[in-house]
Amino acid sequence: MRSSTTRPPSTAERLLLGAIGLASFLGLWWGMSASGLVAKQFLPTPLDVLARTQYLLTEPFAGATLPEHLARSLERYAYGFLLAAGVGVPLGLLMGWFRWLDAMVTPVFDGLRFIAPIAWVPFAALWFGTGIGGPIMIIFSGAFPPCLINAYRGARFVDAKYIEAARMLGTGSLRTILEVLLPASFPAIVAGLRIGAGLGWQSLVGAELIVASAGVGYMMVQGQSNISTPTVVAGMVAIGLVGLVIDVFLRQIEAFVRHRRGLA
Amino acid sequence: MSAIEFDNVGRLFERDGRSFPALDGVDLTVADKEFVALVGPSGCGKTTCLRMAAGFEAPSSGRVLVGGAPVPGPGPDRAVVFQQFALFPWKTVADNVAFGLRNKGMAAPERRDRIAAIIKLMGLDGYETAFPHQLSGGMQQRVAIARAYVLDPQVLLMDEPFGALDAQTRVVMQEELVRIARINPRTVLFITHAVEEAVYLADRVAVMTQRPGRIKEVLDVRAIRAAENWDRHARVEDVMDLESFVHLRTHIWRSLREEKVGGER
Numbered sequence: 001m002r003s004s005t006t007r008p009p010s011t012a013e014r015l016l017l018g019a020i021g022l023a024s025f026l027g028l029w030w031g032m033s034a035s036g037l038v039a040k041q042f043l044p045t046p047l048d049v050l051a052r053t054q055y056l057l058t059e060p061f062a063g064a065t066l067p068e069h070l071a072r073s074l075e076r077y078a079y080g081f082l083l084a085a086g087v088g089v090p091l092g093l094l095m096g097w098f099r100w101l102d103a104m105v106t107p108v109f110d111g112l113r114f115i116a117p118i119a120w121v122p123f124a125a126l127w128f129g130t131g132i133g134g135p136i137m138i139i140f141s142g143a144f145p146p147c148l149i150n151a152y153r154g155a156r157f158v159d160a161k162y163i164e165a166a167r168m169l170g171t172g173s174l175r176t177i178l179e180v181l182l183p184a185s186f187p188a189i190v191a192g193l194r195i196g197a198g199l200g201w202q203s204l205v206g207a208e209l210i211v212a213s214a215g216v217g218y219m220m221v222q223g224q225s226n227i228s229t230p231t232v233v234a235g236m237v238a239i240g241l242v243g244l245v246i247d248v249f250l251r252q253i254e255a256f257v258r259h260r261r262g263l264a
Numbered sequence: 265m266s267a268i269e270f271d272n273v274g275r276l277f278e279r280d281g282r283s284f285p286a287l288d289g290v291d292l293t294v295a296d297k298e299f300v301a302l303v304g305p306s307g308c309g310k311t312t313c314l315r316m317a318a319g320f321e322a323p324s325s326g327r328v329l330v331g332g333a334p335v336p337g338p339g340p341d342r343a344v345v346f347q348q349f350a351l352f353p354w355k356t357v358a359d360n361v362a363f364g365l366r367n368k369g370m371a372a373p374e375r376r377d378r379i380a381a382i383i384k385l386m387g388l389d390g391y392e393t394a395f396p397h398q399l400s401g402g403m404q405q406r407v408a409i410a411r412a413y414v415l416d417p418q419v420l421l422m423d424e425p426f427g428a429l430d431a432q433t434r435v436v437m438q439e440e441l442v443r444i445a446r447i448n449p450r451t452v453l454f455i456t457h458a459v460e461e462a463v464y465l466a467d468r469v470a471v472m473t474q475r476p477g478r479i480k481e482v483l484d485v486r487a488i489r490a491a492e493n494w495d496r497h498a499r500v501e502d503v504m505d506l507e508s509f510v511h512l513r514t515h516i517w518r519s520l521r522e523e524k525v526g527g528e529r
Contacts, residue, residue, distance in 0.1 A: 164320055168340070168342070168343065169363055169367060170338075171364075175367070179363075180352065183352070183354035183355075260395070261353055262353060
């Protein structure tokens, strides 16, 4: 039978094709900025960005070096994400277990979850000023929905045989939630944490629009005001790379969990 | 005393706003420490009977009594062995077996002794720290049986426990079950669609009609087993070769053939 897609490339081919893709992207970028079609001020060349990044690694801009900005961003991100996971996962699990809680929370949640994190910026600024509360709130609003939804789905669609086995063994509600529902939902929860971690990190720049001191988003906003576009792109690159590292890390955890469970 | 009594039990299922009778007037008593096998065409409601005795479902009419009282819900006095094992994949063999005992609030040393004893009895030594997915189907079902037996339940409910096993493993498990049942007799309701398995294991075999299920006839295997001295044979295949065994098996086969096979549940 013919497969529905084309032949999958080998590892070597995959590396080569990936390199071609990246080179084409950089070439197109370079061509655009070098040809003069776009003013150099508005689109720096890849080399400008590289030089600027190198500079920012050691020299402060907007009050701090790039690693210092990153450290502040990661701190805010960690608080926002941990809060989202700490509220979203237990709430999702309990919604999957208690049908009345599901019926109560779902309409509120569905009403709010399609609002982009950046839409909360005005309120975050009003409520928290330039303190750490604002960015945490925005990162939270990005990371929270997948944490909750995946824990909920994991718990709601746990194979009934595990719950029946627990009840047959005389297990009370609390122990069933902690020792059956939670571990049975664990692969779904970890998948949700990974998605949530990604969306939370994506919300970072929006979150740091309203901070007054350091952070990659803050650095980029300052770069824009000073028409230093290489600084802005350097911030974008830093966000992309750190996001990738976070994702790879959580992917490893996910794979480990699935392996231990005998799922893959 | 822990007899299981089905007293004129009916069960309706709702689908698309209409109700279908799955069981209609089931009368059956499993006496204390008796092993009764329930056979019937697929879709006849055997599993529903067992699930009502377990407390997972309630009868629509009639009564299901265990130890003389209506079944209140699932509980460790009526341990269930599921066809699909239903072991907790995130727990080791020892932790799966220990799970029910921990609910009883048993002291750790006593718990350890009980677990060690049952693991030995079920031939699971050396697998205590393995996870279920690392074991074969036969070994997983041993763990599931150990998890049920360790609770020392008055009643054991087994829903096609060997249905998912290959033929060789199945025979070994049947012999094991007979061995364990002699050491520690319990009230057992055993569902199977393998007629030979039913005749080999049970004191009595109850045959059900097609849907809506009723008890068609009950055969006393015990009397024939004693009269023909089946127990002098240690191996399943030797017992299954005996004329008296073949005769009983064929009788049940005919009885089932008269029932058209109902729809799969």
